[in-house]
Amino acid sequence: MKRSHNSVGFWLLALFFALFVLFMYGPMLVIVVLSFQGPEGGLTFPLRGLSLHWFYKLAEGLGVVDIGAALRRSLALGLTVMAFTVVLSVLAGLAFRKKLAGGNTLFFVVVASLIMPSIIVSLGIGLEFRLLDTGVKQALAAFGLQATLDDYGTALGLFTSALGAHLTWTLPFGLLIMFAIFNRFNPAFEEAARDLGATPWQGFRYVVLPLIAPSVVGIGMFGFTLSWDEIARTSQAIGDVNTLPLELQGLTTTVTTPSIYALGTVTMVVSFLVMGLAVGLAKMLGRRSRKERDA
Incomplete structure (x- = not known):
């Protein structure tokens, strides 16, 4: 017998869910609405006009900040993190299908970064690379490579320290997803392929790969989105340049026009x-995999 949807409990749960959705997406909706104000618009309601004025202002630039360059850096870093996360997570998932000596310890080491405060991880990585800088400079001086020493800046950078900082955040999620995938994976498919003469690579x-491809795409999405909006792990490990979230954080204290909302809408x-x-x-990929299994 179906429970009536007119019960008090149902409506209370429905109200709670509606409030939860409003709490999650309400701030984003407010930012989007305020970003489309007219030239006289401010940072709060009421809405003054409706136009793309602040998006044009954003395209012109916000003071000395090069938003386009920051956007390109964030995209490049996000795509690189995505690629590393996918490859390393799949390889680790395949490795953990077999009994590994010290596998449990290795697993806990990998996921430990999830429980560490992000700013502490960032500070630690920044300190490591500064110590590396000191060692490199001392080595160059010891070998008499003065010209190289003069040109040397720092090992801190977008695709060195920042990449490592982001991977400490994305890899544990990718690994956990791969564990869940392979725990449900039927090894009979691989056994059938071997019986037909397929090599391990084939x-x-x-x-x-075709069977796990949809989940691998999900890992890539996680890797990119987690990197795209990461601030704490990037702040002390980025070096002399900033990603878009760091620029956005800095602009919140200097930009007092809806251009900041336009930037938030773009991101x-x-x-x-x-x-x-x-x-x-x-x-x-899921539909293609099902068709191939049914064929």
């Missing part, structure tokens, strides 16, 4: 585009 390329659109592409690609 079994992975033509059997395992949000990029995030949703990536998630939409990932979900669409995952569904497409």
